[in-house]
Amino acid sequence: MSDPYSNLGAQDTALQERIADAMEARCLEPAQIAIRKAYLGSLNLAHDAIALELGSGTGHVTKDLLDVAGAASAHGIEPSPVMVARSQTSFAADDRLSFSIGDAKNTGFEDETFDLVVMHTLLCHVPSPNDVLQEAFRLLKPGGVLAVCDGDYSTATAQIADFDPLDQLVRFMIDQNVTNLWIMRQISGMLSNVGFRLEARTGHGYVAESEAKYFLTVIERGADRMCEEAILFSETAEALKAEARRRVAADTFFGFMSYVSQVAVKP
Numbered sequence: 227m228s229d230p231y232s233n234l235g236a237q238d239t240a241l242q243e244r245i246a247d248a249m250e251a252r253c254l255e256p257a258q259i260a261i262r263k264a265y266l267g268s269l270n271l272a273h274d275a276i277a278l279e280l281g282s283g284t285g286h287v288t289k290d291l292l293d294v295a296g297a298a299s300a301h302g303i304e305p306s307p308v309m310v311a312r313s314q315t316s317f318a319a320d321d322r323l324s325f326s327i328g329d330a331k332n333t334g335f336e337d338e339t340f341d342l343v344v345m346h347t348l349l350c351h352v353p354s355p356n357d358v359l360q361e362a363f364r365l366l367k368p369g370g371v372l373a374v375c376d377g378d379y380s381t382a383t384a385q386i387a388d389f390d391p392l393d394q395l396v397r398f399m400i401d402q403n404v405t406n407l408w409i410m411r412q413i414s415g416m417l418s419n420v421g422f423r424l425e426a427r428t429g430h431g432y433v434a435e436s437e438a439k440y441f442l443t444v445i446e447r448g449a450d451r452m453c454e455e456a457i458l459f460s461e462t463a464e465a466l467k468a469e470a471r472r473r474v475a476a477d478t479f480f481g482f483m484s485y486v487s488q489v490a491v492k493p
């Protein structure tokens with residue numbers, strides 16, 4: 227199965243809803259909010275800045291472009307109708323925010339429309355990330371800022387001891403749901419080639435918090451995929467999911483992944 231996030235609008239509604247639930251849980255975790263604050267909070271935008279999030283999911287990061295980055299208005303582009311409907315419902319009261327269905331490679335906006343473009347865990351899912359970077363370069367005004375943040379997926383783990391079987395679920399989940407594991411190790415060179423000037427590159431360690439709401443979705447989706455692929459019997463998959471929930475209840479669950487952010491400017 228190819229990464230469903232790379233073509234989410236074409237997936238069945240139940241899968242889009244499941245992924246939207248996972249994204250919502252991730253967005254709301256304080257440790258994830260802290261990562262977004264760390265790289266969006268020091269961009270020094272003008273007070274009338276117009277921002278765009280490409281791959282806006284459930285819209286929480288787009289909202290951060292106002293509250294954390296200080297933009298005056300922000301738009302989110304996202305191919306999944308389920309995600310766009312959720313973001314429009316969640317943020318209906320804020321007329322500085324808007325969302326539409328679209329493709330980050332070909333947004334339809336005019337050249338030099340935006341002061342800030344953000345891609346938060348988008349590029350790892352795009353088979354041709356260079357096309358998205360070129361579109362962002364076209365959309366930014368001269369002096370405009372691009373901020374990219376994504377996981378460094380080979381670091382994802384739930385392992386608490388040698389041969390811990392829960393870690394296999396995390397590894398399988400990543401294998402099945404990420405197109406490019408190495409995107410943040412490649413991004414600086416890609417941005418330079420497109421014409422961006424590189425600014426801050428920062429690493430962010432994410433440790434799942436006590437309830438591990440997002441990391442449990444990773445374990446559960448990994449177990450279910452192993453079941454669909456006939457690697458596990460359903461009873462085994464359910465037992466491993468129960469093991470993860472028991473660890474959370476017993477305060478022995480551990481989940482970790484590094485994220486990396488890279489800020490760049492269009493000269």
Ligand SMILES: C[S@@+](CC[C@H](N)C(=O)[O-])C[C@H]1O[C@@H](n2cnc3c(N)ncnc32)[C@H](O)[C@@H]1O
Pocket residue numbers: 231232233234235249253280281282283284285286287303304305306309328329330331345346347348351352
């Ligand atoms: C991991 S989610 C992140 C969503 C949001 N940025 C967040 O952090 O909550 C990745 C999102 O990128 C979207 N996506 C994938 N390919 C895309 C493309 N070509 N153009 C725009 N969005 C895309 C997916 O539909 C998905 O909602």
